[in-house]
Amino acid sequence: MIKITDMIIDERTKDLPITQERMTARAIILxxxxxLMAYSxxxxxxxxxxxxIEDEDFLVALNRExxxxxxxxxxxxxxxxxxxxxxLNEDKSVLYQKSHYFFASIDKKAIKKLEAYEQAFxxxxxxxPIKEVIKHNDQIIEKRxxxxxxxxxxxxxxxxxxxxxxxxxxxxxxxxx
Numbered sequence: 001m002i003k004i005t006d007m008i009i010d011e012r013t014k015d016l017p018i019t020q021e022r023m024t025a026r027a028i029i030l031x032x033x034x035x036l037m038a039y040s041x042x043x044x045x046x047x048x049x050x051x052x053i054e055d056e057d058f059l060v061a062l063n064r065e066x067x068x069x070x071x072x073x074x075x076x077x078x079x080x081x082x083x084x085x086x087x088l089n090e091d092k093s094v095l096y097q098k099s100h101y102f103f104a105s106i107d108k109k110a111i112k113k114l115e116a117y118e119q120a121f122x123x124x125x126x127x128x129p130i131k132e133v134i135k136h137n138d139q140i141i142e143k144r145x146x147x148x149x150x151x152x153x154x155x156x157x158x159x160x161x162x163x164x165x166x167x168x169x170x171x172x173x174x175x176x177x
Contacts, residue, residue, distance in 0.1 A: 001100060004081040005163045010156055012088045019093040025062040026050030027104045028080060028168060029072075033175075034127045035165070036106075038069050041122030045140050045158055046133045048101070049125070058100055066104070070125040071112035074104040083163060087156045101164055130165055134177065137162050 026048045029036040037046040049069045053061040059077055066074050080101040087095045114123055137158045169175040 001079050002081040004083050004101070004167050007084040007086065008156060008159050008163070009086045010088050013086045013094045016088075016092075016094045018086070018096045020089070020095045022095060022097045023053045023058075024050055024097060024099045025053060025058045025065065026099055026101050026164075027062055027066050027074060028101055028164070029066075029070075029074070029104050029106060030130075030168075031127060033129055033131070033173065035130050035133065035168075036070060036072075037126055037128050037133055038123050039126045039128075041124065043121060043140075045137055046126075046128065047157065047161055048164065050099070058102075062102055062104070067110040068113045068115070069118065069123060071110055072125075073107040073110045075107040076103070076105045078103045080164075081167070083160050085156055085160055099160060130169055130173070131175075131177070134162050134165050134169075 027036075027050055028048060036049065038049050039046050049066045050062060051065040051069070056064070062077065063074055066072055080103055082098055082100045085095075085097045085099070087097065089095055112125075141158050141162075166177050169177055
């Protein structure tokens, strides 16, 4: 897998040791210029479906996460690349996360099984134009910078998601941002 962009580093992690490592698998599911995203009503932002790898391989984790979050089983899985991050957790521990991205297509409807925190986030699956996702998430990032909200979910993950979506537009869809 190729590295999609430089490591995203939360400047608050400077000079702090890494205390946690996490690997994730995330899906890019396209329908023309639209993408299937997890929208959070609580945070008013978009994320690609996926999540942590739990003693399983990447493809099993990817399938499980997309089923749980989006309510679809997937097929035609192809690797895209990865992004690394250093993030400061609420407890001031430093997380190194490597997110692996894969193209996939929908196979069939499955049973959605949101975790309690995902239900609390008001997570729903939506098809959205890719450029609209990038624009919206950029506005949310700016708003959160102004308001001083830089927690793990609301900030660095949106930077990561937008980097990947810009890469997809540029390298695969040959579109300008």
